[in-house]
Amino acid sequence: MSATIVYHRARPLMEAELGDELVTLDVDAGHCYGFNAVATSVWRLLEQPCSAATIQRALMEEYDVAPDQCGQELGALIADLTARGLIRAEATLVPDGPTV
Template structure:
């Protein structure tokens, strides 16, 4: 991970969201875009409610799911890249 990846991040507030059977469905009203998140992505989304880092997310997920550290880091980095490209996360102030 780069130093930029280690920065604390937080989710953006401009989405409407609902929990549907343990998974998040979110709507970005301005973009007219709907996002469906599986259970793991929903958990990451919940963790992003407060400023956090990819390392902290992986530590939490590793304690909750059966995943090795390398896989977790790779998958979380990819998910956060997706969230960033969609404008769903931002650097924490």
């Protein structure tokens, strides 16, 4: 078994779609957030816990972006969402691959 980091939404937010963007409201904190199309895609993926690698693969399938650029921008978005308390990171154990 090895540990991997998964991300998930920290709490539910009220949401309204505006085209391919999303506006969210944290009622408890009184904060409103606007997500562009990419951040909206990430937010949708985070309905279930998933790793940064899983999110990156999904984004690369959805958008025409180089792996390095996608990884850097995703890392910045994850850091921002974490700093704002919108998502949390947790270590989880996953089975190691098959041994030969």
